[in-house]
Structures are given as C-alpha cells and as structure tokens.
Amino acid sequence: MSTVQQEVDERTNLTASNKFELLLFRLGGDSNGNQNELYGINVFKIREIVAMPPVTPIAESAPYMMGVVNLRGEILPVIDLPGLIGCTPKTGLNILLVTEFARTTQCFAVEAVDEIVRLDWNQVRPSAGSYADNTITSIARLDNDVHGTRLVQVLDVETIVQKFVPSKETPPSGNDMAIKLTSGSVILAADDSVIARSIIQKGLEDMGLPYVMTKNGKEAWEKLQELAADAEKENKPLREKVALVLTDLEMPEMDGFTLTRHIKTSNRYNSLPVLIHSSLSGSANEAHVKSAGANAYVAKFSPPELAAKIREIL
Known part of the structure; x- marks a missing residue:
C-alpha cells in the first residue's frame, strides 16, 4: 500500500513541476532496417508491457490492424505501429504495449522497448505538423539543449486510434x-x-x-x-x-x-x-x-x- 501511495505522490509531484515520464521504444528503420529511431508515449497511457502473444487476424480489418489478442480473458485490438508509421522492424514485432486512454484500451505492436525517461515539458517542442501524416505530435530532446542531443518522436496516439475506432458520438445540436x-x-x-x-x-x-x-x-x-x-x-x-x-x-x-x-x-x-x-x-x-x-x-x-x-x- 505504501508503495502505491509513493507512486501516486511521485506522479503528483511530476505534474506539479511541468514534468512527465516518457516510455521510449523502437519500431524499426527503413526497408533495410537502418536508422532505427526512438519513439515515445506518455507512461500515464501505458497499462502494461508484454511479450508478443499470438494474434488472431480479423476478417476485413483495416490496414495495419493485425487482429486481436486474448489477455487474461480480455479481447483487445492490436495495431501494427511500425507498419502505420512506415518502419520495418529488423527483428520483428516482439513487444506489445497495452495502452489505456481516451475511454479506449488497445495494443500497439512494436519492435523493442528502450527505457523510461523523466523529462520537463520544456524539452518537448511541437512538430511541424507534417510528420508521418500527423501521427507525430511533438519532438522531445532527451539531453536538453546540448549539441547533438538525442531526439524522440512523440506519437499522437489519439489521432492514431481515431483512425481505427472513430468516435460515433455527436454533440447535441439545435x-x-x-x-x-x-x-x-x-x-x-x-x-x-x-x-x-x-x-x-x-x-x-x-x-x-x-x-x-x-x-x-x-x-x-x-x-x-x-x-x-x-x-x-x-x-x-x-x-x-x-x-x-x-x-x-x-x-x-x-x-x-x-x-x-x-x-x-x-x-x-x-x-x-x-x-x-x-x-x-x-x-x-x-x-x-x-x-x-x-x-x-x-x-x-x-x-x-x-x-x-x-x-x-x-
């Protein structure tokens, strides 16, 4: 119980200081597997990380929708994140990121998980709006402002999920x-x-x-x-x-x-x-x-x- 409370307190302290935690992962590179860049997603959106389980394909599913998995009795959709972004995994799709946000739960298949880093939002800059068909929302600088800093592309997972599960609700009108x-x-x-x-x-x-x-x-x-x-x-x-x-x-x-x-x-x-x-x-x-x-x-x-x-x- 004390450990859980400590985690809650630590997260509260993060949000009180314009900071957050980013999970870094890799999707692969070009068609030859080169240029394996870092991508990121806010840790708050990650429910769990598991080794890739068997995926059941679904008939007539959308492009890059791999199918569904059965995780402890819960049937969840699996999105081929490298395919969607345009990357080629060199070692295959090895890891499943189970995410929970915007009233939805879904899985992203990735090549590898790297680490979790703690950043200040000042280290994150908006993307130019043209990266990967608007699937990149911002660019994070891991080493702050030093020359040659490592860069992470932060995914706009809300936009990605809406492509597969668009909201059917409409606001009242009149x-x-x-x-x-x-x-x-x-x-x-x-x-x-x-x-x-x-x-x-x-x-x-x-x-x-x-x-x-x-x-x-x-x-x-x-x-x-x-x-x-x-x-x-x-x-x-x-x-x-x-x-x-x-x-x-x-x-x-x-x-x-x-x-x-x-x-x-x-x-x-x-x-x-x-x-x-x-x-x-x-x-x-x-x-x-x-x-x-x-x-x-x-x-x-x-x-x-x-x-x-x-x-x-x-």
Whole structure:
C-alpha cells in the first residue's frame, strides 16, 4: 500500500513541476532496417508491457490492424505501429504495449522497448505538423539543449486510434444547445492533438461558441495575457474577453496542469473557469486535476459530455 501511495505522490509531484515520464521504444528503420529511431508515449497511457502473444487476424480489418489478442480473458485490438508509421522492424514485432486512454484500451505492436525517461515539458517542442501524416505530435530532446542531443518522436496516439475506432458520438445540436456569450468573448482552447482540435472545434461550432484554438499551454498562456491586456485597454472585465479556458493536459513546452495553476494562482486570471479535456482518465488523474484548481474535467472523446460540461460551467 505504501508503495502505491509513493507512486501516486511521485506522479503528483511530476505534474506539479511541468514534468512527465516518457516510455521510449523502437519500431524499426527503413526497408533495410537502418536508422532505427526512438519513439515515445506518455507512461500515464501505458497499462502494461508484454511479450508478443499470438494474434488472431480479423476478417476485413483495416490496414495495419493485425487482429486481436486474448489477455487474461480480455479481447483487445492490436495495431501494427511500425507498419502505420512506415518502419520495418529488423527483428520483428516482439513487444506489445497495452495502452489505456481516451475511454479506449488497445495494443500497439512494436519492435523493442528502450527505457523510461523523466523529462520537463520544456524539452518537448511541437512538430511541424507534417510528420508521418500527423501521427507525430511533438519532438522531445532527451539531453536538453546540448549539441547533438538525442531526439524522440512523440506519437499522437489519439489521432492514431481515431483512425481505427472513430468516435460515433455527436454533440447535441439545435437552438436548445446554443449558448450566447458576451459579445467579443471567446472560448480559449489548447490541445496539441490534430484529431482533438478538430473534435473540439466541431463541438464549439455546433454550440455557436466563438473560440481561439492554440496548440499547447504556452501558446494559450501567451494568448490569455494578450486578451487580458486588450480587456484592460478597453476598461472591460477579463470575462468579457475570455469566457472559459478549455485545455488538454499533455502538451509540449507547457502542460495543462501548469497552465491551470498559472491561471488559478493569479489574481488577474483566477476568476476564469478552467475545463480540463484529456485522454488521461482514472481517479488518480482526476485527483491531479482537482489539485491544480481546475473547475471540471471531461475525458476524451465524448462530444455530448464535453458540450454538456461547457454548458454547465457557462
């Protein structure tokens, strides 16, 4: 019990200091197996790591969907991650990463697991948006700013999973769901995932809510300061410029925990409601959200729940 509590405390301390843990793994290289680069996924999303079990192919499955596995009575889909990314494993698909996030559980087949590293989100930079068909969300520098630092490509697993299991839920529509904000006020949103931004934008548009979309906490924080300065120049309350901050948790440069704490510990901004919208689910993560001072939490991806929570807060 003490060990479990220690792990919870350590994770809480990480989220309180703009840090996180990244599992590093390898997918293979080019057609000759060369250039075996490092890839990463947040440890919070890993349920377990197992040696590759027998996989049962499923008829008429999507490309790169290997089939399903039976793990202790649970039938889980298996995605060929090297094939999806365009890598060729030199030694084969040896490891299964069992992941749990965004209300889904699935397995990623990889060639090898390397190590777990602890990083500051300042060591992570947004990708240019063109890597591997938007499956890479950011680039992490393992050795900070030193010359020749090792680089890790952080996968946008939310976008990857949505390709195989797209959300079938749609937000309520119609005049009964429309929310009228003060003229000139917007929803300030932050998310580094391509698919998440598209779902958020669609939901806000369906609700008739104007918004400003940013790609990480740092962008959102800078935009918030800009909007606050505009409000002061116009001698208006900040809430007439920003009605709500909607933020993801995992983001390069500044995560959602840090963004939330910046807002809630500032006399200038603490009146703003903050809604966390994250693929990191579970009671431990919800406890972390509360400790940061957010007003509410919604797990990805459920447009009806997100719309209902926004409506409740506003």
